[in-house]
Amino acid sequence: xxxxxxxxxxxxxxxxxxxxxxxxxxxxxxxxxxxxxxxxxxxxxxxxxxxxxxxxxxxxxxxxxxxxxxxxxxxxxxxxxxxxxxxxxxxxxxxxxxxxxxxxxxxxxxxxxxxxxxxxxxxxxxxxxxxxxxxxxxxxxxxxxxxxxxxxxxxxxxxxxxxxxxxxxxxxxxxxxxxxxxxxxxxxxxxxxxxxxxxxxxxxxxxxxxxxxxxxxxxxxxxxxxxxxxxxxxxxxxxxxxxxxxxxxx
Amino acid sequence: xxxxxxxxxxxxxxxxxxxxxxxxxxxxxxxxxxxxxxxxxxxxxxxxxxxxxxxxxxxxxxxxxxxxxxxxxxxxxxxxxxxxxxxxxxxxxxxxxxxxxxxxxxxxxxxxxxxxxxxxxxxxxxxxxxxxxxxxxxxxxxxxxxxxxxxxxxxxxxxxxxxxxxxxxxxxxxxxxxxxxxxxxxxxxxxxxxxxxxxxxxxxxxxxxxxxxxxxxxxxxxxxxxxxxxxxxxxxxxxxxxxxxxxxxxxxxxxxxxxxxxxxxxxxxxxxxxxxxxxxxxxxxxxxxxxxxxxxxxxxxxxxxxxxxxxxxxxxxxxxxxxxxxxxxxxxxxxxxxxxxxxxxxxxxxxxxxxxxxxxxxxxxxxxxxxxxxxxxxxxxxxxxxxxxxxxxxxxxxxxxxxxxxxxxxxxxxxxxxxxxxxxxxxxxxxxxxxxxxxxxxxxxxxxxxxxxxxxxxxxxxxxx
Numbered sequence: 001x002x003x004x005x006x007x008x009x010x011x012x013x014x015x016x017x018x019x020x021x022x023x024x025x026x027x028x029x030x031x032x033x034x035x036x037x038x039x040x041x042x043x044x045x046x047x048x049x050x051x052x053x054x055x056x057x058x059x060x061x062x063x064x065x066x067x068x069x070x071x072x073x074x075x076x077x078x079x080x081x082x083x084x085x086x087x088x089x090x091x092x093x094x095x096x097x098x099x100x101x102x103x104x105x106x107x108x109x110x111x112x113x114x115x116x117x118x119x120x121x122x123x124x125x126x127x128x129x130x131x132x133x134x135x136x137x138x139x140x141x142x143x144x145x146x147x148x149x150x151x152x153x154x155x156x157x158x159x160x161x162x163x164x165x166x167x168x169x170x171x172x173x174x175x176x177x178x179x180x181x182x183x184x185x186x187x188x189x190x191x192x193x194x195x196x197x198x199x200x201x202x203x204x205x206x207x208x209x210x211x212x213x214x215x216x217x218x219x220x221x222x223x224x225x226x227x228x229x230x231x232x233x234x235x236x237x238x239x240x241x242x243x244x245x246x247x248x249x250x
Numbered sequence: 251x252x253x254x255x256x257x258x259x260x261x262x263x264x265x266x267x268x269x270x271x272x273x274x275x276x277x278x279x280x281x282x283x284x285x286x287x288x289x290x291x292x293x294x295x296x297x298x299x300x301x302x303x304x305x306x307x308x309x310x311x312x313x314x315x316x317x318x319x320x321x322x323x324x325x326x327x328x329x330x331x332x333x334x335x336x337x338x339x340x341x342x343x344x345x346x347x348x349x350x351x352x353x354x355x356x357x358x359x360x361x362x363x364x365x366x367x368x369x370x371x372x373x374x375x376x377x378x379x380x381x382x383x384x385x386x387x388x389x390x391x392x393x394x395x396x397x398x399x400x401x402x403x404x405x406x407x408x409x410x411x412x413x414x415x416x417x418x419x420x421x422x423x424x425x426x427x428x429x430x431x432x433x434x435x436x437x438x439x440x441x442x443x444x445x446x447x448x449x450x451x452x453x454x455x456x457x458x459x460x461x462x463x464x465x466x467x468x469x470x471x472x473x474x475x476x477x478x479x480x481x482x483x484x485x486x487x488x489x490x491x492x493x494x495x496x497x498x499x500x501x502x503x504x505x506x507x508x509x510x511x512x513x514x515x516x517x518x519x520x521x522x523x524x525x526x527x528x529x530x531x532x533x534x535x536x537x538x539x540x541x542x543x544x545x546x547x548x549x550x551x552x553x554x555x556x557x558x559x560x561x562x563x564x565x566x567x568x569x570x571x572x573x574x575x576x577x578x579x580x581x582x583x584x585x586x587x588x589x590x591x592x593x594x595x596x597x598x599x600x601x602x603x604x605x606x607x608x609x610x611x612x613x614x615x616x617x618x619x620x621x622x623x624x625x626x627x628x629x630x631x632x633x634x635x636x637x638x639x640x641x642x643x644x645x646x647x648x649x650x651x652x653x654x655x656x657x658x659x660x661x662x663x664x665x666x667x668x669x670x671x672x673x674x675x676x677x678x679x680x681x682x683x684x685x686x687x688x689x690x691x692x693x694x695x696x697x698x699x700x701x702x703x704x705x706x707x708x709x710x711x712x713x714x715x
Binding site: 007083090 | 337344400
């Protein structure tokens with residue numbers, strides 16, 4: 001299974017490296033949000049002693065993950081209709097590897113994107129922690145969230161089998177989940193009912209975990225809580241997607 | 251006794267309550283044999299291939315591939331087979347070599363072995379000069395060759411080819427036939443082929459199985475199948491196939507002139523003992539019944555006659571598979587039902603009264619000819635050229651009637667236009683780069699030397715429809 005995953009992952013990385021511009025294009029939207037929201041909300045959102053841009057950077061990193069991984073299923077559908085998936089399925093390849101390689105590819109791609117965002121915000125003067133250990137820990141949470149959302153997208157792709165509803169689900173997964181989380185504003189700033197939604201929204205835990213490890217004061221417990229939730233989220237969604245893929249045999 | 255490569259017994263696959271994709275199918279293919287599955291759209295050809303290649307499950311029956319049960323041991327079956335599906339399946343953003351390498355890796359081959367095999371296959375398929383180019387730069391024929399090479403990377407014993415030459419121009423198609431034949435004769439591969447091209451099945455296959463409604467209707471060598479229709483085949487075409495014509499056909503059968511009659515649109519297929527002596531009788535009966543015959547042709551029965559007999563439809567009418575297949579993939583899955591509905595609606599576009607295209611003209615939903623069809627513009631294929639209904643040579647083609655070009659790829663480029671009687675480039679100059687294919691010049695197909703082309707094959711003729 002691991003060798004199959006590795007070979008297929010390499011295949012997807014080769015294709016991505018042939019068109020690196022597409023990976024960079026997905027960075028434009030989070031960066032625009034950072035500039036616009038940073039300028040708009042910075043003056044009136046109460047974030048304690050923290051600079052609003054510093055507060056917002058973890059949210060933008062998570063947004064990059066959502067925008068980068070929530071459409072992974074679209075390319076799966078294209079591979080199915082192009083016959084590439086059948087070509088894999090007629091070979092004695094692990095079915096788990098087919099899903100895992102795609103999901104890993106998406107997660108690695110968003111890792112690269114979030115690293116670029118981190119460099120950009122550092123250049124812009126953000127004071128978030130650039131300690132390599134803290135950055136690696138934050139990237140671990142980001143990686144797990146990327147796995148989770150890419151798995152969800154692939155799972156929905158197999159169930160829905162059409163691009164249009166998948167894109168609709170992708171939109172539903174990204175923006176509302178962002179706004180119903182503490183990515184852009186602190187929980188205290190939200191009305192009660194949004195606070196309630198935010199407590200069951202995995203994005204909130206990912207954002208708070210990344211914020212806890214990248215912004216002062218560092219809160220290890222809060223980071224670990226988010227990490228554990230992301231671990232469960234990634235495994236659960238991956239198991240669901242693999243199960244959906246196994247049922248693809250008509 | 252020859253060992254069986256594939257043994258299928260009582261195979262049934264049910265898609266829904268009233269839709270059996272495969273119905274009690276029986277099939278035996280010996281080692282080293284090429285068997286072609288011929289059937290109309292939705293007959294169960296591709297589903298059978300999918301079951302045999304472990305891509306699809308089934309409800310009843312037993313399927314042994316190289317003696318291995320596909321249901322209980324699919325992993326071992328996958329090592330034994332190579333599959334070339336309708337969609338090419340190769341990745342366009344990878345080179346030919348990378349495509350072959352990844353497929354070899356998925357078969358757990360060692361890197362050195364894969365590299366040696368890539369050299370061998372790329373040389374054999376004449377892809378060695380382009381093997382390190384991105385597949386997106388390949389022509390359709392090259393992609394198909396790479397596709398077959400990818401299916402052969404692990405040296406399978408059995409090869410499934412699902413419409414391998416679909417969408418290819420005549421030249422590429424014939425080149426692929428050479429490879430397929432060699433793979434069987436030189437390398438001993440057992441090949442199961444589905445095809446829409448009768449000539450392909452006829453020239454390549456040891457045996458042909460005609461499949462319809464999920465069942466094998468008849469199986470045998472191409473000659474056996476053709477001989478199963480004794481005597482000669484006479485095709486009589488009418489402007490309309492009305493009550494008078496139907497009664498005339500019945501009369502021919504009752505008089506013993508025709509042993510069997512089959513209708514295909516306005517064409518009446520008569521199977522007679524001796525064509526030469528029957529034709530005068532057929533014409534005499536027509537005159538007596540005051541029936542106008544548009545064209546009449548005599549031939550030895552072809553696989554198309556066999557196909558028509560067992561499926562009730564001509565192979566020539568089944569050319570829409572290319573356009574339909576993609577939608578069929580989606581219809582019935584997820585929200586895809588709507589596509590199917592749309593597709594059916596589209597087939598009746600412009601026919602509020604529910605008319606359909608029946609063979610050579612629009613017919614009403616009950617199958618009778620539509621009275622207000624534009625009769626004076628009716629053209630027929632008469633031997634080597636298009637003729638009007640009165641038998642005269644058709645002098646000028648309207649845009650809608652222009653024949654298909656001999657090379658599909660060229661016509662798809664969108665750079666040439668049909669102007670008058672010639673294909674012209676965007677700049678209006680006559681297009682001259684047809685490669686080795688024959689040209690359409692004036693009103694007939696000509697060879698490169700300008701002489702009229704006489705050696706028509708089935709696929710060229712089908713351009714008329």
